[in-house]
Amino acid sequence: MVPGQLALTVLMGVFLVGVAVFLSRVEDWRSYRPAAGSGGYGEAVGEVRREKPGGLVRWLTTVDHKDIGLLYGTYAVVAFAVGGLMAFLIRVQLITPGGAIVDNSFYNSILTSHGITMLFLFGTPIIAAFANYFVPLLIGADDMAFPRINAIAFWLLPPGALLIWVGFFTAPLGVGIEPAQTSWTMYTPLSAEQPNPGVDLMLLGLHLTGVSATMGAINFIATIFTERDESVTWANLDIFSWTILTQSALILFAFPLLGSAIVMLLLDRNLATTFYAVGEGGGPILWQHLFWFFGHPEVYILVLPPMGLVSYILPKFAGRKLFGFKFIVYSTLAIGVLSFGVWAHHMFTTGIDPRLRASFMAVSLAIAIPSAVKTFNWITTMWNGRIRLTTPMLFCIGFVSNFILGGVTGVFLASIPVDQVLHDTYYVVGHFHYIVMGAIGFAVFAGIYYWFPVFTGRMYQRTLGKAHFWLSMVGTNITFFAMLFLGYLGMPRRYATYQFNEAIAPLDLVTLSHQAASIGAVLLLVGQVVFVWNLVNSWLEGPRVEDGDPWDLRETGQHDREFAWHERRIETAITDGGSDQSSAGDLDPAGSGDDPNAAGGDDPTAAGGDDSNATGDDPDAADDGRDQ
Amino acid sequence: MSLDTNEDHGDHGGHHLPAVDDWPRGFGEASWWPFVTAVGAAGIYVAAALFVLGRGEESIVDPVLGPAAFAGSALAFLVGVYGWLYHAFVVNFWERGTDRHSGRTLRFAMLLFLGSELATFGAGFVYYFFIRAGAWPPGNLPHLVSSLVLVNTAILVASSFTLHFAHVALRKGKRNRFLALLATTLGLGVVFIGGQALEYYEFIVNEKFTIAEGAFGSAFYGLTGLHGLHVSLGAVLLGIVLVRALRGQYSAGRHTSVSTASMYWHFVDVVWVFLVVVLYVGATV
Numbered sequence: 001m002v003p004g005q006l007a008l009t010v011l012m013g014v015f016l017v018g019v020a021v022f023l024s025r026v027e028d029w030r031s032y033r034p035a036a037g038s039g040g041y042g043e044a045v046g047e048v049r050r051e052k053p054g055g056l057v058r059w060l061t062t063v064d065h066k067d068i069g070l071l072y073g074t075y076a077v078v079a080f081a082v083g084g085l086m087a088f089l090i091r092v093q094l095i096t097p098g099g100a101i102v103d104n105s106f107y108n109s110i111l112t113s114h115g116i117t118m119l120f121l122f123g124t125p126i127i128a129a130f131a132n133y134f135v136p137l138l139i140g141a142d143d144m145a146f147p148r149i150n151a152i153a154f155w156l157l158p159p160g161a162l163l164i165w166v167g168f169f170t171a172p173l174g175v176g177i178e179p180a181q182t183s184w185t186m187y188t189p190l191s192a193e194q195p196n197p198g199v200d201l202m203l204l205g206l207h208l209t210g211v212s213a214t215m216g217a218i219n220f221i222a223t224i225f226t227e228r229d230e231s232v233t234w235a236n237l238d239i240f241s242w243t244i245l246t247q248s249a250l251i252l253f254a255f256p257l258l259g260s261a262i263v264m265l266l267l268d269r270n271l272a273t274t275f276y277a278v279g280e281g282g283g284p285i286l287w288q289h290l291f292w293f294f295g296h297p298e299v300y301i302l303v304l305p306p307m308g309l310v311s312y313i314l315p316k317f318a319g320r321k322l323f324g325f326k327f328i329v330y331s332t333l334a335i336g337v338l339s340f341g342v343w344a345h346h347m348f349t350t351g352i353d354p355r356l357r358a359s360f361m362a363v364s365l366a367i368a369i370p371s372a373v374k375t376f377n378w379i380t381t382m383w384n385g386r387i388r389l390t391t392p393m394l395f396c397i398g399f400v401s402n403f404i405l406g407g408v409t410g411v412f413l414a415s416i417p418v419d420q421v422l423h424d425t426y427y428v429v430g431h432f433h434y435i436v437m438g439a440i441g442f443a444v445f446a447g448i449y450y451w452f453p454v455f456t457g458r459m460y461q462r463t464l465g466k467a468h469f470w471l472s473m474v475g476t477n478i479t480f481f482a483m484l485f486l487g488y489l490g491m492p493r494r495y496a497t498y499q500f501n502e503a504i505a506p507l508d509l510v511t512l513s514h515q516a517a518s519i520g521a522v523l524l525l526v527g528q529v530v531f532v533w534n535l536v537n538s539w540l541e542g543p544r545v546e547d548g549d550p551w552d553l554r555e556t557g558q559h560d561r562e563f564a565w566h567e568r569r570i571e572t573a574i575t576d577g578g579s580d581q582s583s584a585g586d587l588d589p590a591g592s593g594d595d596p597n598a599a600g601g602d603d604p605t606a607a608g609g610d611d612s613n614a615t616g617d618d619p620d621a622a623d624d625g626r627d628q
Numbered sequence: 629m630s631l632d633t634n635e636d637h638g639d640h641g642g643h644h645l646p647a648v649d650d651w652p653r654g655f656g657e658a659s660w661w662p663f664v665t666a667v668g669a670a671g672i673y674v675a676a677a678l679f680v681l682g683r684g685e686e687s688i689v690d691p692v693l694g695p696a697a698f699a700g701s702a703l704a705f706l707v708g709v710y711g712w713l714y715h716a717f718v719v720n721f722w723e724r725g726t727d728r729h730s731g732r733t734l735r736f737a738m739l740l741f742l743g744s745e746l747a748t749f750g751a752g753f754v755y756y757f758f759i760r761a762g763a764w765p766p767g768n769l770p771h772l773v774s775s776l777v778l779v780n781t782a783i784l785v786a787s788s789f790t791l792h793f794a795h796v797a798l799r800k801g802k803r804n805r806f807l808a809l810l811a812t813t814l815g816l817g818v819v820f821i822g823g824q825a826l827e828y829y830e831f832i833v834n835e836k837f838t839i840a841e842g843a844f845g846s847a848f849y850g851l852t853g854l855h856g857l858h859v860s861l862g863a864v865l866l867g868i869v870l871v872r873a874l875r876g877q878y879s880a881g882r883h884t885s886v887s888t889a890s891m892y893w894h895f896v897d898v899v900w901v902f903l904v905v906v907l908y909v910g911a912t913v
Contacts, residue, residue: 057658226729226732260748280759
């Protein structure tokens with residue numbers, strides 16, 4: 001029995017290694033060529049040692065921050081799809097008061113995993129994707145401070161995700177490992193006393209992703225402090241790097257604390273310790289204090305870099321400098337500091353000391369000030385600007401709009417009397433989804449579209465991009481506004497069914513609101529399908545970007561370091577390329593000439609006639625400007 | 629790869645250029661070591677999962693699998709770390725030249741890591757303060773402030789001093805004194821770990837005070853265990869530094885890993901003093 005299992009394990013290991021070796025030998029594994037050019041990829045032309053191996057081995061062995069950024073991004077988009085489908089199932093379930101499709105325990109599982117997946121497996125990694133790719137470019141570093149730690153940090157993430165999700169695969173086998181049903185907050189005593197070992201696996205996976213995030217944070221801080229080019233000072237450091245710096249500082253203290261809290265929970269579950277035991281130990285309140293001491297900074301860990309993305313991208317399409325740059329930096333730092341002093345506002349209804357509560361209310365309300373500073377600065381940046389409604393700009397504006405709604409509802413929740421009424425209702429769900437989907441998600445989309453030419457060397461399909469925006473914007477506001485309304489009706493959150501007595505809440509209205517929220521979720525799903533299709537299809541077949549300034553940023557003096565690098569890369573590729581590429585500037589982009597798909601993506605936007613048609617990869621216009 | 633191959637790129641002189649002799653060979657921007665290290669580290673977590681699944685009367689997997697997976701993963705992890713650090717820092721120590729910049733970066737990163745350690749220890753101390761603020765004592769306490777703990781504390785504090793003066797000796801170029809003091813430090817560290825093991829033995833076997841022994845047991849074993857793991861890691865780091873020093877590495881101008889290892893050791897020492905004050909003394913007064 002024992003030797004048999006061991007032999008089987010070893011055999012599987014050997015088999016997997018064999019598969020890996022086979023894959024690494026497959027020559028044409030969609031070999032990645034970022035720019036138009038044959039020959040080697042890399043900044044150093046003619047220096048063979050700087051080249052990368054080919055095929056899958058390239059991705060497994062890479063220590064290049066740009067490659068690792070792409071790996072993070074791919075991982076995060078996959079996690080986003082998984083978490084999004086879970087969310088969609090949740091919304092389908094709640095169409096009828098009795099629950100439409102799944103049983104209650106499966107509902108609890110997807111409720112838990114949706115939250116964990118979106119926050120830990122999508123949110124933090126997608127930010128790391130942008131930061132990995134662009135922070136070194138923006139500060140003029142040749143790579144991260146510790147490229148290998150960077151690679152290790154990424155490769156810890158996929159096993160972490162598998163540990164978190166493993167219950168979904170083993171549940172049908174009937175071996176006794178179910179997905180965790182603790183909700184993402186993992187409140188004790190529920191999480192301490194559920195016998196399901198799937199909870200242990202999820203906790204281990206979370207700890208692993210936390211280790212990864214901490215390694216990344218140390219790396220980012222060290223990079224921004226010590227690897228800046230001489231020309232990049234603290235005074236002219238870009239806004240995105242500022243937010244990454246602040247976020248990394250938050251991670252540095254928040255994630256290790258969560259790690260220890262998780263280990264204590266694991267010990268409680270398995271070694272009969274009493275860390276969170278009711279009565280003699282620290283009790284459920286200790287868990288909540290530790291969890292939210294992590295959890296509230298986590299909110300800012302997730303939202304500060306997206307704020308940085310918007311602060312960075314929005315001025316590019318408003319044709320103006322970011323208004324009040326200094327104050328956006330100060331407000332970022334202020335939020336970073338204050339975020340460690342607000343955690344107990346998640347615990348207003350737990351019966352903690354009222355004096356403690358009042359002080360946490362004060363600090364929580366104070367966070368509205370730096371947040372409003374940012375919001376007013378974004379609006380003022382657009383004021384009198386030459387607005388170009390490109391897809392990234394639409395998402396930036398959508399961000400500001402949704403952030404106002406999510407932020408104002410947050411001010412209400414920070415106030416103790418209001419919170420005591422609304423705390424356990426859908427109002428809270430609506431509030432934080434306006435932030436995590438409406439704001440964070442939107443900023444991420446803005447970043448992906450804005451830098452798509454840099455990531456892929458190609459242009460996305462603009463009509464699909466705009467469709468993605470409008471479906472997401474309308475879907476977000478239908479879904480999450482309906483949730484705010486449900487909160488006012490008294491609908492408790494987390495429930496799998498809601499067949500309650502008419503005396504408690506007007507069931508018809510509650511059902512109707514749930515159905516509205518689900519309709520919004522359908523729009524969101526369609527929008528994200530469009531997004532993923534656009535992403536994949538344009539990456540593989542979109543028109544090549546031959547222009548180092550695809551957004552026409554030079555006109556307004558905003559052609560920043562990362563696009564300057566992009567331009568250098570294109571030029572290097574052209575000089576290095578074959579004969580047909582030697583005069584590439586005069587030719588049509590190869591993609592749009594013979595690819596009907598790409599042309600279809602370009603034309604409707606151009607016909608639309610607004611400013612956005614000037615932002616494309618029209619080679620003649622751009623090259624004329626450059627050559628003369 | 630030597631330093632000067634990259635100078636025409638106008639960056640920081642190529643201090644990031646990877647190891648001279650790496651795997652796969654000949655690729656400057658690629659290495660298997662991070663992947664191997666990460667697979668090993670993740671495998672340790674999988675092993676912990678298998679261990680949990682292998683516990684109890686009706687275990688889900690064979691109880692042997694957890695420890696077996698742990699052994700394999702730890703091996704992979706160590707191989708990965710060795711391959712990475714050996715090729716990046718050790719193998720061509722003298723050839724790769726001095727670089728004040730990367731030394732500064734490494735020291736700064738160690739400082740950041742120690743910042744994250746504050747949070748790691750913080751959660752455990754918060755638990756202890758939580759129960760200490762309640763009804764006290766929570767059941768029978770063992771005999772905490774014994775001569776063993778006092779001697780052990782003195783040993784660990786002394787080791788910080790020996791390490792500090794080892795570093796000073798290195799910077800003054802007194803190599804033999806550096807080696808002697810470094811070896812002394814490592815010896816004191818090992819004695820401390822032995823003393824902790826002896827204390828655990830006394831408590832668990834003679835006083836029947838185990839980790840499952842109620843609220844204080846959790847705090848005691850949680851905090852001293854976490855600290856013990858840190859001291860053990862510190863001893864490993866000092867051991868590596870000692871081996872490298874014995875093989876002729878380090879000089880008055882080249883001592884980055886001596887200083888990062890000693891930063892870590894001093895931190896662990898300070899945590900221990902705090903721990904003795906609040907956990908050992910604080911529980912009895």
